[in-house]
Amino acid sequence: MAKVRITGGEWRSRLIQVADAEGLRPTPDRVRETLFNWLGQDLSGLNCLDLFAGSGILGLEAASRGAAHVTLVEKSRGVFEQLRRNAEPFRCDRVELLCCDAVKFFPSPARRYDLVFLDPPYHQGWLDKVKPLLDGWVMPKARIYAEAEHRLERLGAWHVAKQGQAGQVFFHLLERE
Numbered sequence: 001m002a003k004v005r006i007t008g009g010e011w012r013s014r015l016i017q018v019a020d021a022e023g024l025r026p027t028p029d030r031v032r033e034t035l036f037n038w039l040g041q042d043l044s045g046l047n048c049l050d051l052f053a054g055s056g057i058l059g060l061e062a063a064s065r066g067a068a069h070v071t072l073v074e075k076s077r078g079v080f081e082q083l084r085r086n087a088e089p090f091r092c093d094r095v096e097l098l099c100c101d102a103v104k105f106f107p108s109p110a111r112r113y114d115l116v117f118l119d120p121p122y123h124q125g126w127l128d129k130v131k132p133l134l135d136g137w138v139m140p141k142a143r144i145y146a147e148a149e150h151r152l153e154r155l156g157a158w159h160v161a162k163q164g165q166a167g168q169v170f171f172h173l174l175e176r177e
Helices: 029-039 057-064 075-092 126-136
Strands: 002-005 015-018 047-050 069-074 094-098 113-118 140-148 158-167 168-177
Touching: 015 075, 029 057, 029 113, 029 126, 029 158, 029 168, 047 057, 057 069, 057 075, 057 094, 069 075, 075 094, 113 126, 126 140
Parallel strands: 047 069, 047 113, 069 094, 113 140
Antiparallel strands: 002 015, 140 168, 158 168
């Protein structure tokens, strides 16, 4: 089983196990470091959603950097069980784990997100499937981080503010127009 490390914050250098599952590709350290340089290292007070959580590395990085609340959503039961094992040692009540399909996820009316991480399986149209749902999940000035197999120009009402590429991965920080 592969491992990735948390690159910053309170849990810096802690290792996370990555389940052996088809299509699961955790965001590399270098890309996460770039993302959190874009966002700022301190996410205090932010509510974050990691919609295609996989190993949970993006959401756990956000919690490590002070996010007030992080919801990690993963559909695959086997991957979810590893995600639960990854989160257990942190014993953090700011981290919520849900096993459900991304398009069936509905946050409580009291919970809206400031930052959404979208790193879905490639070549399955997931970004297009969740695009119409985003407005119901986020705060007005929310930002979205999205990884894709191709360069994005926009995602619904969000335009690309920053972008990069690492190998075959295109990564984007999007802001509402």
